Amino acid sequence: MQLLVQTIADGLVLGGLYALSAVGFSLIFGVMGVVNLSHGAIVMMGAYLAWFMWHALGVDPILAIPPVMLMLFGFGYVYQRGLIQLAVERSSHVASMLVTFGVALMLRNLLVLVFSPDLKSITPSYAGHPLVLGGVVFDPLRLAALASSLVLLGALAWVLQKTRMGRVIRATAQQELAARLCGVNAQHVYGLTFAVSAAFAGAAGAIIGIVIPFSPPDEGLWTMNAFVVVTLGGVGSPQGALLGGLLLGIMSTGTSQLIGPSFPNAMMFAVLVLMLLVRPAGLLGNAFAGSR
């Protein structure tokens, strides 16, 4: 019984991370129909930026989240307007997938060149004092990670639902032409969407840095995770990403507990394929551009 609770608790912490790291991917896919294979690389950029700020300047990783988000916001906007938009116009959505893959390779190579291929981890002073609640062990670091993931996801949901920018993004996702007729600059909105997505990927990276040691090749793993979360939960909404992320987290810890420690990945992809076949729109499916 205690083992079960511990497994679920670990799964929830991991799931919060999965959800946050996938929400940007989901937004881009939902609004533009672009599969961003460089998403994991942007997550890794966030992790390395946070590591650099902690290592070189002594900034607490949680406090490093806002500046990291700001930097990647700019990066995402330029990336979309400069590259992705061109690729979609000149070729197709499937071909734009290759462009993002190319960028992922470039970013991974750059990270290796700048930061070396070794494992890095961020260890602030409050690391390693476990908290025991009713026989279940919580690491305060992981709790802080889960809490910041939830806060950020809530903030994104608020931005999308309540602010002008969020309304414009949702309108463009629902129907680009109608939005443009109402005076929305769709190109700019796509740029903004990408920027928001990159910012949240960066925040996820900073938090991942606290919880798990990381190295540049991990980017592929985080892209794949984002994929599975989005197909599980549904495209284009923070709620879907949260549900998908938590499910994936529990599934992952559950599989390694019940079947064997080397099987979570196989399980993850099997679920991905099954979900695509049974319900491609995800559990909280949203009929945005990408899923139509």
Added chain:
Amino acid sequence: MLSAAIRAHRWWIVATVVLVGLAACVPFVLMPFYVRVGQLILLSAALGLAWTLIGGFAGYWSFGHAAFIGLGAFAAGLFEVELMKGQPLLGFGLGLLVGAGVSAVAAALVAWPILRLRGIYFAVAMLGVSQVLAELNNNVDIFKGSMGLVLPRIAAFGLRPEAVFYYILLIATVVITVIAFAIKNARIGAGLMAMREDEDTARMLGVPTERAKISMFILSAALTGALGVIYAHSLGYITTSSVYRTEFSLNMIVYNLLGGMGTIIGPFIGSAVMVILTQVVLGQLLSIHMFITGALLVLLVLLAPKGITGWFRAGLFRKRAGGAE
């Protein structure tokens, strides 16, 4: 239809025969390193062609064809190591059939559900299938994916291994080219290309879309599986990570994109350009190899969305239109 196509393409066929003749001389003329480069170009072109049967002709871009390379390699490898001890050549011959057969069966099992998905959803589902198979191959001990498998040597009698595999791949490439040419110019090829443009309309006009795409998917998987067997033998020792490589899946797409999607000459041009660029020109720059490959990919999609053949064709049409005026 086929005989008319042969007549229409007779100069192309003559040129191909001459090229194959020239290619057969390569191992006698060039240094072993360049024979290996040639081997890689042939393998890449053949893989690209096998991919294009479903990806280029029917428009179903598979992002997980590496699964069939891995399936073929490990099926044949296990078969040869466990059942064909001491008979490397017979084992290799039968291994080709086993590899192709296992890939075909696996493709047939997933074909019906997975080919109902279109566009990006199909691409992603195939990526998922290849990841599941790779993970299982790596983690279930009887497949020996993580330990690795040493394959029997088939380049015996003092023959140079790179020349042996060069010729095997040359034969395989010729066979696959003939198959692709026959399909493209047969009734089913016309049906596939109609599906690529608009599947619902094609179906309405009487193209048996379901049957056409399923059979093409299985054929493509079988050919990729056989190539996987050859590739495994040319490596000599295989692990999960050396044959189930996502780069393979993506490279098959890149060769076609670079050369020209849905054409037969496309994968040849694409693989020759990519292999020569990455192996010969950039072979020394290992630390930024990945960066340059990525940059090439980006430039490729932006500058030549229709591939190199697309460039030529555009130039040709412009000239013709200019002459008519």
